[in-house]
Amino acid sequence: MVTEAPFVAVDGVGRSFGEGPTRVVALAEVSVELRGGEFSVIVGASGSGKSTLLNLVGGMDRPSTGSIRVGETEIAALTDRELTRYRRERVGFVFQFYNLIQNLTARENVALAASLVMPGREADDVAGDLLERVGLGHRLDRFPRQLSGGEMQRVAIARALAKRPALLLCDEPSGALDSTTGTQVLAQLQETARTTDTAVVVVTHDRELGAAADRLIRLHDGRVVENRRNDRPATIGGKAGAG
Numbered sequence: 001m002v003t004e005a006p007f008v009a010v011d012g013v014g015r016s017f018g019e020g021p022t023r024v025v026a027l028a029e030v031s032v033e034l035r036g037g038e039f040s041v042i043v044g045a046s047g048s049g050k051s052t053l054l055n056l057v058g059g060m061d062r063p064s065t066g067s068i069r070v071g072e073t074e075i076a077a078l079t080d081r082e083l084t085r086y087r088r089e090r091v092g093f094v095f096q097f098y099n100l101i102q103n104l105t106a107r108e109n110v111a112l113a114a115s116l117v118m119p120g121r122e123a124d125d126v127a128g129d130l131l132e133r134v135g136l137g138h139r140l141d142r143f144p145r146q147l148s149g150g151e152m153q154r155v156a157i158a159r160a161l162a163k164r165p166a167l168l169l170c171d172e173p174s175g176a177l178d179s180t181t182g183t184q185v186l187a188q189l190q191e192t193a194r195t196t197d198t199a200v201v202v203v204t205h206d207r208e209l210g211a212a213a214d215r216l217i218r219l220h221d222g223r224v225v226e227n228r229r230n231d232r233p234a235t236i237g238g239k240a241g242a243g
């Protein structure tokens with residue numbers, strides 16, 4: 001369900017790196033809105049600023065100019081400690097490489113994340129439920145090395161969802177997967193946006209994913225060159241329940 005008010009409002013944001021002749025402008029005057037329950041897709045060529053934008057919204061970096069409001073909070077104005085707390089409590093991340101803890105099982109990886117926001121016993125239950133939801137109910141006690149790439153990425157999604165984030169930020173989540181497995185992972189992310197209030201944002205090189213987006217944002221040389229809402233997004237993997 002898409003909520004009315006923009007949940008994340010990025011307004012006139014710029015981010016540059018370095019000084020003088022070596023200065024790189026990664027983002028300039030970027031304004032976008034992201035909403036809870038929306039599946040937003042950010043596309044653009046390599047170096048267009050996609051990861052920089054994701055890092056700013058996720059509180060991993062700070063803008064050089066402009067404002068980023070998340071709910072009622074201006075995150076650019078937070079102290080380092082407050083920003084860490086924002087990142088830890090409100091944002092889930094999924095990266096191209098899964099970053100699972102190798103000596104913990106699938107369930108333990110997810111439960112560890114859940115235990116940041118709930119008591120341990122509840123975290124174990126929530127981990128089991130989430131892994132079930134991503135189709136890994138039969139893999140709870142496997143270690144990462146005993147899982148396929150797609151399975152590891154689904155554990156990573158379950159882990160990101162374990163803290164019930166308001167924002168789920170995914171940087172090339174299918175980048176290391178074959179196309180069938182990648183489609184399953186992206187379908188899972190779209191499903192998450194459709195069934196929860198989480199604002200799901202996916203950065204990708206895959207132009208085709210735009211057809212499945214509720215909102216498509218295209219960057220070029222650090223600027224937004226396309227930003228449109230799609231009222232009839234395709235369902236990834238062709239499962240029923242579109243719209």
Ligand SMILES: Nc1ncnc2c1ncn2[C@@H]1O[C@H](COP(=O)(O)OP(=O)(O)OP(=O)(O)O)[C@@H](O)[C@H]1O
Nearest residue numbers: 017024025026044045046047048049050051052053
């Ligand atoms: N820490 C940094 N220091 C200097 N330049 C940086 C830094 N981070 C990013 N850049 C530059 O900012 C620009 C945007 O980078 P960014 O990683 O956001 O692009 P991207 O669209 O995510 O690219 P890709 O698809 O290759 O991951 C690039 O020119 C990059 O070299």
